[in-house]
Amino acid sequence: TQLLEQSPQFLSIQEGENLTVYCNSSSVFSSLQWYRQEPGEGPVLLVTVVTGGEVKKLKRLTFQFGDARKDSSLHITAAQPGDTGLYLCARTAGNKLTFGGGTRVLVKP
């Protein structure tokens, strides 16, 4: 089983602070996706990264894919309470997804 490790498991910050969450694997990703899941809802795709070293920005969210394609990070600038949720990374293999355990983020007003 190719495990995905996400860290930290839980993060609590004040509104306006920055945060970074990580996704690591011992094996190479063909591509990786980041999802956010809010309470009572299913995961929603944020981004797909494919190329080693790739950086993608989505408003205040910055996604990086490691040069060796074994790790990825998600950085949120000036977090807002609406950013609260479970952040999941997932390895893609065709139409199959293998998820990490997730990082639960709480942004306090």
Added chain:
Amino acid sequence: ETGVTQTPRHLVMGMTNKKSLKCEQHLGHNAMYWYKQSAKKPLELMFVYSLEERVENNSVPSRFSPECPNSSHLFLHLHTLQPEDSALYLCASSQENTQYFGPGTRLTVL
């Protein structure tokens, strides 16, 4: 609203009951999925249907029985479940590499 709906949203059942979870997608996708999300494990893929044929059964116990009567509907039939089967059951659909998830059914087995 992702275009994938699931019913019921909450279900409590005894170990001897038989129940079914329903998923419907309004996106015209050709693949549908069942996932299990429990507190102690990462989100796990259970079943994959592509063009109404089951193409993946991820070592799921036989007390879970999926059914895909057409490309828009997916069911998960449940019988003689165990308390450890209590979890959030998520349905998803996809056309290519992006999966769209429903809100899930929160299942509690007593």
